[in-house]
Amino acid sequence: MATIDLPEHILQALSTVLQQLQQNLPELKQATDFSASAYKWQDKQLIAIQQPKKMYLNDLKGIERQKEKVIQNTLQFLKGLPANDVLLTGSRGTGKSSIVRALLTQYESEGLRLIEIERDDLSDLPLIQKLIENRPEKFIVYCDDLAFNAEDENYRSLKSVLDGSLQSGSSNFIIYATSNRRHLLPEFMHENTPVTRVDVPQYTELHPQEAIEEKISLSDRFGMWLSFYPMDQNLYLEIVEHYLAKANMPMDDFTRAEALRWCQARGQRSGRAAYQFSKHWIGSQQLKSL
Numbered sequence: 169m170a171t172i173d174l175p176e177h178i179l180q181a182l183s184t185v186l187q188q189l190q191q192n193l194p195e196l197k198q199a200t201d202f203s204a205s206a207y208k209w210q211d212k213q214l215i216a217i218q219q220p221k222k223m224y225l226n227d228l229k230g231i232e233r234q235k236e237k238v239i240q241n242t243l244q245f246l247k248g249l250p251a252n253d254v255l256l257t258g259s260r261g262t263g264k265s266s267i268v269r270a271l272l273t274q275y276e277s278e279g280l281r282l283i284e285i286e287r288d289d290l291s292d293l294p295l296i297q298k299l300i301e302n303r304p305e306k307f308i309v310y311c312d313d314l315a316f317n318a319e320d321e322n323y324r325s326l327k328s329v330l331d332g333s334l335q336s337g338s339s340n341f342i343i344y345a346t347s348n349r350r351h352l353l354p355e356f357m358h359e360n361t362p363v364t365r366v367d368v369p370q371y372t373e374l375h376p377q378e379a380i381e382e383k384i385s386l387s388d389r390f391g392m393w394l395s396f397y398p399m400d401q402n403l404y405l406e407i408v409e410h411y412l413a414k415a416n417m418p419m420d421d422f423t424r425a426e427a428l429r430w431c432q433a434r435g436q437r438s439g440r441a442a443y444q445f446s447k448h449w450i451g452s453q454q455l456k457s458l
Contacts, residue, residue, distance in 0.1 A: 202303060205276045209285040212292060214299065220282070223270040228439065229410060230403045231263045234394045238344075241392055242271050245342050246278050246306050252391025253343040255314075261438030262396035264346040265312050272308075281305045287314055290326045297341055306340050314345040326389075345390070401428070404437040411446035417453065 200207075204216035225235060238254060245251035256264040272282045283296065290311065300307055326343075399407075408427045409419040417423075430445040431437045 206282045255390035258396030261440030311345040314347045407442035
């Protein structure tokens with residue numbers, strides 16, 4: 169067969185077109201690496217997280233009741249016993265997400281795995297179920313900072329998987345979610361105010377109570393609710409002292425005063441603020457000794 173010699177400028181143009189096509193084509197999906205312990209759901213596939221950050225249950229202070237309940241529920245799940253999906257709500261920085269990550273550290277050797285999913289990808293939950301349905305491991309599908317605005321319809325996918333569809337109830341799949349908002353969807357004052365006059369009849373909800381029930385029904389799908397509360401000064405300092413002790417550093421009056429200034433500058437006393445201060449303080453003191 170005879171070959172055709174194309175001019176150089178045509179070859180360059182074809183090369184440019186091919187490069188542009190390659191950039192716009194979706195990446196080929198790779199087989200899931202199920203040897204990992206943690207995954208990120210991205211582009212409709214499970215991306216292995218090779219070295220997930222280690223969190224430890226013993227480092228989480230002041231939330232013993234919440235730890236006890238979530239540990240028991242997780243052990244039931246790992247043993248193949250009935251267990252609930254869990255919603256952890258409350259103040260920021262109080263240990264909601266840390267508990268979930270610490271569960272992976274504690275029970276990875278017993279077959280626990282963690283899948284992180286973004287709120288906007290919740291409609292893909294049935295795909296995740298299908299992908300892991302025959303795996304022997306136990307998977308917590310974890311959504312952090314879960315909340316929806318008034319126009320967001322993604323919550324319906326979560327409702328369906330949690331309780332409302334025939335696909336829900338998988339034996340190796342459970343959902344843990346954290347949120348600063350108790351009912352996950354916004355509620356408005358007018359929804360709890362008796363209707364006394366109608367200004368625009370065609371846009372008035374005929375059965376406002378049903379709209380309210382629709383909004384709170386999502387959180388009702390979670391079988392277990394755990395609430396987290398702001399901590400007092402003593403607990404905050406206790407957490408700081410705990411992290412300093414792990415680095416063999418003392419907690420003297422000067423360090424205590426600096427820890428209080430740190431949380432005041434951030435406007436919150438929380439386990440997160442205590443952990444962040446301890447990293448700052450330990451690092452700064454070790455830097456001085458170099």
